[in-house]
Amino acid sequence: MVNMTLKEIVEVVDGSFGFPSDIEVSSVCTDTRAIKAGCVFIALKGENFDGHDFAAQATELGAEAVITERPIENAKCIVVDSTRRALLNLACHYRNKFEIPLIGVTGSVGKTSTKEMIASVLSQGYKTLKTEGNHNNEIGLPLTLFEIEKDTQAAVIEMGMNHFGEISRLSLCACPTIAVITNIGFSHIENLGTQEGILKAKMEILDGCSYDAPLVINGDDKLLANVTPRGGRRTVSYSMSKKSCDVYASNIKTDGGVITLDINSKAGVTPVTINCYGEHNIKNALAAFAVGLELGMSTEDMAKGIAAFKPDGMRQNIQQRNGITMIIDCYNAAPDSMKAGISVLSQVNVAEGGRRIAVIADMLEMGKMAPKLHKMVGEALGVSTTDMIFCYGENAKYFIEGAVKKGFDKDKCFHFETREELTEAVKAEVKPGDAVWFKGSRGMKLEEVVDAL
Template structure:
């Protein structure tokens, strides 16, 4: 972060104060464990904590001032109506100091992978800041923007949401110069009511975008393909199925742990490789290709950037232990991502059996049962040899799979992660492949940990 004067900060958050504002600030923090000398602490309120309780402590640790909603004894307080809004306002003010390309990425599924692929491409030419981990909400996104400095030449920022209006606030804060929406699924449909409402919420990414910022959409998604984009905004479509797009893939071939394909773009074509599996990841790569073209990066450099990408953490991470391949994809789950992971399980080449370990998909609302049954049908259509299910709603995976012809004797339901590990330990042989997929709250990674 570049230094800001305390006076600038007070003006940006429209705060009231009663002390000299001549200090220079070198960091913004919402966590007293990360307070540094001459920082400003923002006292956010959460379900389990109130930052005001730590305001005085922040001063003791070296903060120059604290942003609060009320006076706090022992602290130099900048009083605002809402500390949460102040965080966004301040990050927006700070972002405005940097005249750089900023790519905003959202979508129901695949936005993190797409963000990382885009960052790999953009980094081929520009020093690039990107969202780390899942810092894509109204606290994480501002903290990411505070990471901008004079050396940054571009940024790739992920925007997540669970309610209407959230992406609008994030977009107004980040001011994207290019926007990407990967797809419209059913994640958080419990809060938003319908996929149409999810589409509206995702399109809020344009609220803070430049009037001439291009919008990059996947035409394979029915809702995005039919979306009405107001004004004269330029829309760029990509696809793995439709050739009437600005960018589309052909000649898709899976080999080992990679996928090769041809990218067709504006009358040209070029070969590309991604070091991960699944058609959905080809789509993510196409989105990154579109961004690269928009930023004036040559196609040859773009495909090198795409090839640089490697999955991280618990997102379709492929590891091999004692000759058994584990596809760990435990960060989030929705019908579309479950289908994609089952597709990867089917595509991976193996001499052994394929085990699909599926846990509950959370936050799907009143239609959760039907969504789980639909995933069961996807499992039946895959090349899985065994279906192992964990969680209350996961029994509907089995119901859907059996209804679609999957042998019932090859379906098992578990109520304990340790029991899944014990079962796998007893049956796995060299050459087998295990997919572990479920919502983050189901903690399926503990199954793999128990096998070590």
């Protein structure tokens, strides 16, 4: 972070402070474990914690000041009405010190992998900051913005949400110069009511954009394809096949863990290679290519960035363990991401006699639509090359119902009430040569099944 003075910070957060204010601050933190000398500590309150309880400790550890909602004994407090609002306002002020391209990315599913693909492309021409991990909320996003340095040339910032208004606050903080919406699915439909409600919430990403910031959209998404942003804002569309879109794919070929295709755009035809499984990554590449075009990047650099992309963490991380191919995708789950995972499982090569096995759990926050959406995923499994289905959770039985409807062998489907029962069954069944896909919402903790294997 580039240093700010306490006086500057006090003015931005509209706080009161009774100490010398010409002192320079070198970082902002919300966790006492991350405190360094010369930082400002912001005391946030959550369901299970209150940062005010650590304000005095933060001062002892070297914080130049703590931003609080009330005076704290033995702490150098900048008192504000809301520490959460202060964090967003201060991050927005800091972000606007830098005239750099900032790409805001949101969507029901795929926003993290799309963010990673865009960052991989931009890194070929810019020193690029990106959101790390799941820091896409009203705490993580502003803390990411404080990582912008003097030599940062671009940033790719992910924006997540559960309710109306959240994307708006994130966008007004980050001020994107390009906005990207990957799709409109069913994630958080329990809170947002309908897909139209989800679209409305995602379109809030434009609230913090300047009038000339383009909106990059997935032209294959039925809701996004027909969207008309207010004020005549320019849209840039991408598609797996539609020649009417600004960027579209053709000549797609898959060979195990490698996908080749041509990307068609105003720059001509660009051959690219994606070095990972999953046809959904084609859409990620198209989105990244569209962003690169907006920034005037060369097609050669964009192709290099796409080829360099690798998924990691618990998101379609493919590992070999004891002769078993593990496709670990336990971070989150929604119908579209489940279907993407089925595509990956179908592409993975298995040894002679090996089987493709789906180990799946409930998709959470689906509300009243849960049975229908789980059945929809089951139908996709039913017409895939999957050989066996192991699942657990309240709604997981609908996976089996959908699969059997499409002709899947009922004797190859197994439903369990608990994760422990699932674990024992999978351990007893899986053998070297098999490919096993693990997918479920984060709260289902399927990674514990992975660890048991």
